[in-house]
Amino acid sequence: MNIAVCVKQVPDTTQVKIDPVTNTLVREGVPSILNPFDGFALEMALRMKDLAGGTVTAISMGPPQAEAVLRESMAVGADDAYLVSGRAFGGSDTLATSYILSRAVAAVEEKRGAKFDVVFCGKQAIDGDTGQVGPEMAEHMDYAQITYATEVVSCSDNKVRIRKETADGYDVLEAALPVVVSVTKTPFELRFPTVKKRLAANRAQIPVITPEDMEAQSLIDLARCGLKGSPTKVKKSFTPVRNKVCNVIEEDSLSASAVKLIAVLSNDKKI
Amino acid sequence: MDFSEYKDLWVFIETDEGKAASGGLELLNPGVQLAHRLGQKAVAVVLGKDNAEAERAAIAYGADKVISVEGDDYEEYTTEGYTYGLNQLIEKYKPSILMIGATIIGRDLGPRLSCRLKTGLTADCTELDVDVETGNMAWTRPAFGGNLMATIMCERTRPQMGTVRPGVFKKVAPDVSRTAEIVKESIPVPAGVIRTKLIESIREAVGEMVKLEDAEIIVSGGRGLGGPEGFETTIKPLADALGGAVGASRAAVDSGWIPHIHQVGQTGKTVAPKIYIACGISGAIQHLAGMSGSDCIVAINKDPDAPIFGVADYGIVGDLYQVVPIMTAEVKKLKS
Numbered sequence: 001m002n003i004a005v006c007v008k009q010v011p012d013t014t015q016v017k018i019d020p021v022t023n024t025l026v027r028e029g030v031p032s033i034l035n036p037f038d039g040f041a042l043e044m045a046l047r048m049k050d051l052a053g054g055t056v057t058a059i060s061m062g063p064p065q066a067e068a069v070l071r072e073s074m075a076v077g078a079d080d081a082y083l084v085s086g087r088a089f090g091g092s093d094t095l096a097t098s099y100i101l102s103r104a105v106a107a108v109e110e111k112r113g114a115k116f117d118v119v120f121c122g123k124q125a126i127d128g129d130t131g132q133v134g135p136e137m138a139e140h141m142d143y144a145q146i147t148y149a150t151e152v153v154s155c156s157d158n159k160v161r162i163r164k165e166t167a168d169g170y171d172v173l174e175a176a177l178p179v180v181v182s183v184t185k186t187p188f189e190l191r192f193p194t195v196k197k198r199l200a201a202n203r204a205q206i207p208v209i210t211p212e213d214m215e216a217q218s219l220i221d222l223a224r225c226g227l228k229g230s231p232t233k234v235k236k237s238f239t240p241v242r243n244k245v246c247n248v249i250e251e252d253s254l255s256a257s258a259v260k261l262i263a264v265l266s267n268d269k270k271i
Numbered sequence: 272m273d274f275s276e277y278k279d280l281w282v283f284i285e286t287d288e289g290k291a292a293s294g295g296l297e298l299l300n301p302g303v304q305l306a307h308r309l310g311q312k313a314v315a316v317v318l319g320k321d322n323a324e325a326e327r328a329a330i331a332y333g334a335d336k337v338i339s340v341e342g343d344d345y346e347e348y349t350t351e352g353y354t355y356g357l358n359q360l361i362e363k364y365k366p367s368i369l370m371i372g373a374t375i376i377g378r379d380l381g382p383r384l385s386c387r388l389k390t391g392l393t394a395d396c397t398e399l400d401v402d403v404e405t406g407n408m409a410w411t412r413p414a415f416g417g418n419l420m421a422t423i424m425c426e427r428t429r430p431q432m433g434t435v436r437p438g439v440f441k442k443v444a445p446d447v448s449r450t451a452e453i454v455k456e457s458i459p460v461p462a463g464v465i466r467t468k469l470i471e472s473i474r475e476a477v478g479e480m481v482k483l484e485d486a487e488i489i490v491s492g493g494r495g496l497g498g499p500e501g502f503e504t505t506i507k508p509l510a511d512a513l514g515g516a517v518g519a520s521r522a523a524v525d526s527g528w529i530p531h532i533h534q535v536g537q538t539g540k541t542v543a544p545k546i547y548i549a550c551g552i553s554g555a556i557q558h559l560a561g562m563s564g565s566d567c568i569v570a571i572n573k574d575p576d577a578p579i580f581g582v583a584d585y586g587i588v589g590d591l592y593q594v595v596p597i598m599t600a601e602v603k604k605l606k607s
């Protein structure tokens with residue numbers, strides 16, 4: 001099995017703060033992390049490799065420092081990694097990003113001399129929170145897709161069975177390879193790196209795939225990348241206003257407060 | 272692209288065993304208002320095997336017109352089947368706007384379809400507006416885990432597409448006497464288009480409990496419960512007394528105290544009940560992402576500085592084990 005995983009470096013949004021004076025997002029000092037859902041996707045890829053053999057390749061698009069998440073992926077068991085990076089890719093919305101990544105997959109396939117059987121993505125990146133890149137990559141590549149995946153059930157005879165979340169339970173879907181799988185939170189946390197792999201990952205050469213290289217190989221149409229290739233545009237951004245004033249109920253005792261709370265809710269016809 | 276060819280606002284009506292799901296019906300309310308401001312129609316689009324009931328519901332909830340595609344190929348949702356059908360419809364009728372509920376199905380379908388159409392899709396919107404001059408939608412959505420709101424437009428391509436977060440818009444009262452045109456289309460899906468096969472489908476029994484998304488009242492527990500028993504001894508009795516459902520924070524789910532199906536938030540369900548009672552939940556931004564649209568939020572937490580009080584309408588600062596059982600007893604008194 002040739003398995004690819006798309007991993008993104010994101011700011012740790014749990015540590016983002018709002019500046020109370022300017023009411024803007026404070027990003028300074030916020031650490032960059034591997035997108036948590038991509039960690040689940042990577043773990044699923046590694047489990048698939050444990051099950052069926054083969055290789056796991058990590059691919060990330062981003063600025064040079066995004067290399068960190070690729071080294072992290074290799075430290076836990078990815079066999080190789082590629083960084084997709086260049087100015088022409090900046091400002092891409094999900095349609096352009098998914099186009100670039102799907103073409104980057106083709107570029108990596110050419111370098112490695114083999115097609116990928118499965119391309120894993122996370123359900124969503126926690127900065128953009130869109131969850132669109134996986135299904136859009138599947139469409140660009142004309143592959144089947146399985147979203148909200150939680151577990152690989154089986155993987156043999158050129159077919160995979162994947163368990164996925166539904167509104168009120170789960171389904172098991174079967175797809176012939178190749179397929180794009182986007183992974184939601186699963187019970188399987190990303191495994192820890194081993195010391196040996198960590199050291200090897202730190203030393204590894206991570207090839208960079210640039211827009212210029214891809215264009216030279218006729219692998220990409222740069223008009224479909226970056227701002228030019230993005231149909232959506234962010235017109236404005238603002239911090240959400242939370243102007244609710246909480247009515248804190250404080251009687252002589254907690255039980256008296258509890259009684260009062262129910263009385264208030266009942267008076268307001270809430271219950 | 273000639274924009275003048277594109278008109279009307281479409282709402283995709285998701286169905287479940289032939290019934291229209293609330294995720295689509297609730298979009299008809301803002302959909303009708305936006306379409307009428309543009310002097311256009313709000314069109315409900317239904318795909319399924321037997322759509323009669325869903326068609327009637329769409330009309331009762333305000334659709335000016337229904338386009339209904341019936342066939343065996345659409346009995347179960349499949350990404351590729353539904354994308355095929357909708358793509359054919361869109362090429363034929365050229366809607367200007369397409370709204371899809373941001374449900375598990377909607378977020379699977381939306382990006383596949385928008386990518387086929389090479390148009391823009393804005394994910395998980397919570398506010399909708401339209402510029403009447405240009406016909407451009409202003410899609411507003413949370414990003415950065417809810418820390419930031421962004422308003423997004425798709426000015427160069429049509430249709431403009433967005434998935435809209437469930438529970439944000441309320442359904443209007445249905446009017447069963449309304450009538451509207453129903454256009455029937457037959458779009459068989461060619462063999463080989465659908466490349467996934469459903470092997471097994473399990474609907475997890477949530478017991479006798481109400482489904483979270485449909486509940487009018489939700490009582491949720493978090494890490495503050497201190498252990499799994501808290502749900503049985505304290506949270507569920509209050510939910511039962513109120514006729515509501517049980518929710519949970521991710522911390523409680525990750526601790527193995529309650530199944531994931533109860534989780535509310537960014538990685539769980541998005542809910543907007545009439546009352547949301549958060550017990551022992553700090554109110555992390557990812558939790559708020561799933562419940563801040565509730566009509567009335569009540570917080571019980573022993574930390575007066577817990578962020579949950581920043582979104583709550585009513586609160587009690589104190590030990591939930593002292594507060595919640597008294598609330599349950601009071602509710603029972605009220606109801607008897």
Ligand SMILES: Cc1cc2nc3c(=O)[nH]c(=O)nc-3n(C[C@H](O)[C@H](O)[C@H](O)COP(=O)(O)OP(=O)(O)OC[C@H]3O[C@@H](n4cnc5c(N)ncnc54)[C@H](O)[C@@H]3O)c2cc1C
Nearest residue numbers: 493494495520521522536537538539551552553573574591
């Ligand atoms: C990518 C990502 C996605 C996430 N998705 C979700 C999601 O979907 N849903 C979600 O909920 N979280 C989500 N989280 C986790 C979120 O950041 C928080 O960690 C989580 O919500 C905390 O749960 P909690 O409030 O129960 O626990 P805590 O933050 O530990 O809060 C427990 C609270 O209980 C109070 N307390 C303790 N004992 C008592 C008592 N006896 N009586 C009253 N109060 C008491 C404490 O004062 C405290 O405020 C996500 C995080 C990430 C990074």
Ligand SMILES: Nc1ncnc2c1ncn2[C@@H]1O[C@H](COP(=O)(O)O)[C@@H](O)[C@H]1O
Nearest residue numbers: 006007061121122124125130131132133
């Ligand atoms: N720049 C990127 N580099 C690598 N993978 C990405 C990138 N952007 C998105 N992805 C993948 O697509 C998934 C969904 O991202 P998004 O649609 O941006 O929420 C992520 O979890 C990643 O697996």
